[in-house]
Amino acid sequence: MTVGIKEVARKANVSIATVSRVLNGSASVTQETKERVMAIVGELNYMPHAIGRALVTHKTNLLGVILPDVHSEFFSELIRGIDHAARERSYHIIVSSTHSNKKEIESMLGVMQGGHVDGLIVMSPHISADGVLKRLSPRSKLVFVNSYTNGGKFVSVAIDNFNGAYRMVDHLIGHGYEKIAIIKGEESNFDAQERFNGYLQALKKHRIRRISELEINGNFTEESGYDGMMKILKLKTKPTALFCANDSMALGALRAMHEKDIIVPGEIALAGFDDIPSAQYVLPSLTSVHVPIYELGTAAVESLLDEGKGDAPGGRKKILNTSVVKRESCGCPPGTRERVKGI
Amino acid sequence: MTVGIKEVARKANVSIATVSRVLNGSASVTQETKERVMAIVGELNYMPHAIGRALVTHKTNLLGVILPDVHSEFFSELIRGIDHAARERSYHIIVSSTHSNKKEIESMLGVMQGGHVDGLIVMSPHISADGVLKRLSPRSKLVFVNSYTNGGKFVSVAIDNFNGAYRMVDHLIGHGYEKIAIIKGEESNFDAQERFNGYLQALKKHRIRRISELEINGNFTEESGYDGMMKILKLKTKPTALFCANDSMALGALRAMHEKDIIVPGEIALAGFDDIPSAQYVLPSLTSVHVPIYELGTAAVESLLDEGKGDAPGGRKKILNTSVVKRESCGCPPGTRERVKGI
C-alpha cells in the first residue's frame, strides 16, 4: 500500500542500503546515484517510516510534555514556547494535560517511557519529584518545570515566585499600605508556597507583624478569590490592601468588591500574580507580577536538549525572573498603566 | 540496559510469545503462568517498548494535532478537549502549533505521516483542504476542524459561525440599532468569512442596506480592533452599534472607545464573537457569541476514532451550535449579565 524503501531501491536500481545512505546524507555516494535516488523519492513521494527508523536509531524526535490541569492562559503560552523551541531543533511534542494526582502522572510517565519519546518535560506543582523518579529509566532525559526538585538532583526550570511576590508586596508597602491581606493558593502547590513566602519576607523586611487573620486560603480559582474576599469583608480589622497569589483569584476578589461597591484602589488596593491577559482589561486595570511563560517553555527545551554547554553535570536549576507590572489597582496613578498589548 | 521482553521471558521460564500474550490479554494462557509472568513484569518494572510494538501492529496510539498560531485562549481550550477525549480512548496527542502557511503545514503532515500517528486533526482556517490532501497517504485518518472542506470529501467538525453571527446581529437589530458596523477578520480566514456572511444575512432579513463604509477590515488581533474603531470614529455616518468578528478585536475597539470617552452601550453598542474569558471581566461586560471550544475538540476525536456509528461513509460534517451570550455591552440591562465563571 504505502511506498517503502524497497520500492524506491528497486526503481532506482540500487540496494535499500544506498537509499538509506542518500536519505541520511551519510557516507559517500556518487553524485549520480544520489540524484537518481532522489528523483525516484520525489516521484513516488516516498517518506521514510518514522517508526522503523526509530526502532533502530533509538530516536523518535518526540518530546513528552506532562502538565497538570493548569490555568488555561498559562498553559497555552507554555506549550507555545515549548513547541517553538522544540521545532527549532526538529522535535515534536506529545502533550498530556490535566494530571491532577501522582498516580495518573506516573502512569503517563510509563507510557511515555515506552520508547516513544526522547525526553520529558514535566510540570507537576503538586507532587514531589521523588515519586516520579521511580518509574523512570535512569538514562531518560528529564526536566522539571515549576516543580519541587528537592536536592537539586534534577534539571529544572522555574520562575522566581519568591522574589516576584516579595517585590510586589514591597511595592504595596511603598504605597503606604500596612495591613496587607493575602489570598493564598493550596498548600500543596509549589508556586503558591513560594509566593506566600515572598509575601512573608516582604512584611518581615519592613517589620510588619503578620496577622494570621489576613492570610486567607484559596485554590487559584476565580471562585476562591471571590469567596476569600467575602471572608475578608467580614473581618473586624479590614486590610488596606490585598495581594492575591494569582490573577484569577484577584479577579474573583475584584468581582466581590464591585458587588459590595468597594472602590479599588481607594478603599482597598489590589494586586495579583501571573499577569494574564485579562489583567489589562479589567477596571481598574490589575497590577500584577509578570511571568515569562513562553520563555519558561523554551528554557525547558533548552535545558533538555542543549546538553553539555559547560553546565555543571547533573542538577541544574534555571530560575527565570519575574517583574512587577504597575497598573491602577495598586494605587499607582492611571498614567502608569502601560499600553494594552494584543492577546 | 533497559529491560526487554526477552529478560522477562527468561526469568519467568516462558517464551517471549507467552509474555506478549499475557501483556496483551490475548489468546489463552494458564492463570498460573499469567501470574508468574506478571510477577516478573512487576519486579523488573518492565514496560513494553512502544516503538517495537508499533512497528508490527501499525498502531502508535498517537494522534497528530496541527494548529495555526491561533488566539491563545481558544487554542488551549481546544487542546484540552482533544486531549481528554483522546485519553479516554487511550490515545496521546502530538501537538504542533503555529503553522501559518501552507508549506509549513504540508511539511508537518509529512512528518506525521511517517508512521508516527494513527490519525490527524487539522485546523487550518487559512488554506483549502485540497492543498493538504496531496501529501497524505489515502488510508490516513483525518479530520478537519473549522476549515474549508470543499466538496464534503473529508470528515470535519466546525462551529456554526454563520448562525452565531446571524443571531448576534439579529439581536442587535432587536435592540433598535440599524447602523451596525462590523470589524471583520481576514478574507482568507474561514471563520471570518462565515461570520461576515451571517452579519450580511441578518441585515438582509431586516431589509437594512449594507453600507460598505461600515465594513472595516481587521485580522482578529486586539490591535486591529483598536485601529478599526479609530477608523470608525472618523466616519461621517457614525454607527450606533459595532459587531466584531471576534472578542479580541472587540476588546481592542472597547479600549479605543474608553480612550475617546465614548459610552458603551450608550453611544455605541458592542458585541463580539468567541466568548473568551476576558469578555466577562471587562466593563461593560462584553456580549458575545459563545463557542463550545472544548466540545469542538472532543467532537474532532470522536469523528476520527469512533468510526462506523451509522454515519454516512466518507464526507461527514458535524456542526456545533453557538449561542448568543447577552451581557451589558449590547444594551441589555445589567441584570442580564450572568454570573462570572472561573477561568
Place this chain on the structure above:
DNA sequence: CTGAAAGCGCTAACAA
C-alpha cells in the same frame, strides 16, 4: 562506492 545481511523489540501465524 555499493550490496548483503544482521538485527532494533515486538506480535502473530503456525506448529507442537
Place this chain on the structure above:
DNA sequence: TTGTTAGCGCTTTCAG
C-alpha cells in the same frame, strides 16, 4: 496451552 519463527521498515556493520 505454549514455543518457534518470520517479519514490521529501517540503519549499519562488514565485505566486496
